[in-house]
Amino acid sequence: MLQLKELNAWYGKSHVLHGVNLQVQPGEIVALLGRNGSGRSTTVKAVMGLVDAKGSAAWNGQALLGRKPFEIAHLGLGYVPENRDIFPRLTVHQNLLLGQRRGVTNPRWSFDDMYTMFPRLKERQHTAAGVLSGGEQQMLTLCRTLMGDPELIMIDEPTEGLAPKIVELVAQYLKALKERGVAVLLVEQKLTIALAISQRCYVMGHGTIVFEGTPAALSADADLRREWLEV
Numbered sequence: 001m002l003q004l005k006e007l008n009a010w011y012g013k014s015h016v017l018h019g020v021n022l023q024v025q026p027g028e029i030v031a032l033l034g035r036n037g038s039g040r041s042t043t044v045k046a047v048m049g050l051v052d053a054k055g056s057a058a059w060n061g062q063a064l065l066g067r068k069p070f071e072i073a074h075l076g077l078g079y080v081p082e083n084r085d086i087f088p089r090l091t092v093h094q095n096l097l098l099g100q101r102r103g104v105t106n107p108r109w110s111f112d113d114m115y116t117m118f119p120r121l122k123e124r125q126h127t128a129a130g131v132l133s134g135g136e137q138q139m140l141t142l143c144r145t146l147m148g149d150p151e152l153i154m155i156d157e158p159t160e161g162l163a164p165k166i167v168e169l170v171a172q173y174l175k176a177l178k179e180r181g182v183a184v185l186l187v188e189q190k191l192t193i194a195l196a197i198s199q200r201c202y203v204m205g206h207g208t209i210v211f212e213g214t215p216a217a218l219s220a221d222a223d224l225r226r227e228w229l230e231v
Contacts, residue, residue, distance in 0.1 A: 002024040002057075004023070004055070005055060007019070010051065010053075011051060018206070019208060020039070021209060022043070024184075027183055030186065031195070031198035033191065034228060038205050040187045047079075059076070062075060073101075077150055077153075088128065088130025089128055089130060093126065099146070124136065152185065153177060155186050157187055158174075159188065171193050191225070201215055201218050210228055
């Protein structure tokens with residue numbers, strides 16, 4: 001499905017990613033962990049064509065590097081940025097409408113699905129998105145991306161700044177994606193949620209992958225967690 005080989009990326013002259021190798025298989029949840037500045041967000045931005053990158057990034061055998069972000073999205077990749085990027089003056093329903101992917105027959109997700117998963121969004125569907133709480137905006141961003149019917153969704157720090165109850169809701173949401181056959185690449189700092197829902201984990205440090213394995217293997221490696229994850 002998604003395969004990165006020797007992926008390098010830059011912000012201007014700053015070389016951020018140094019030969020990242022990573023893959024996500026159909027229908028699995030993969031956690032991409034690491035401290036701030038380790039290169040996690042840059043990795044997903046490189047996949048989406050948002051930063052300068054070299055090496056190889058392929059989606060179902062199709063090269064991604066050099067394509068525009070909207071072209072990559074049309075191939076079936078969804079991206080939920082850390083800063084949410086909702087349209088504040090549009091209503092909740094209008095934000096979801098903008099996320100719809102045209103020309104898709106029998107999409108996995110509908111408005112009813114979104115409102116069933118998150119009843120609070122249904123209650124506020126005619127409310128301007130800019131007045132929603134942080135947790136509600138995060139739910140809206142996730143749902144808007146799903147309306148594009150992606151086969152893989154890359155989510156950057158979905159639990160950042162959210163209350164514990166909302167974090168639990170996000171975890172349930174991600175499991176629901178897997179049940180519908182959507183693969184997830186989860187960029188996350190909270191080790192607990194990542195280990196609870198993912199099938200495989202990658203740990204990044206200084207722009208490279210320093211660990212690849214199962215949640216159980218990562219849980220058992222206290223030295224690695226101390227060196228690359230713990231504050």
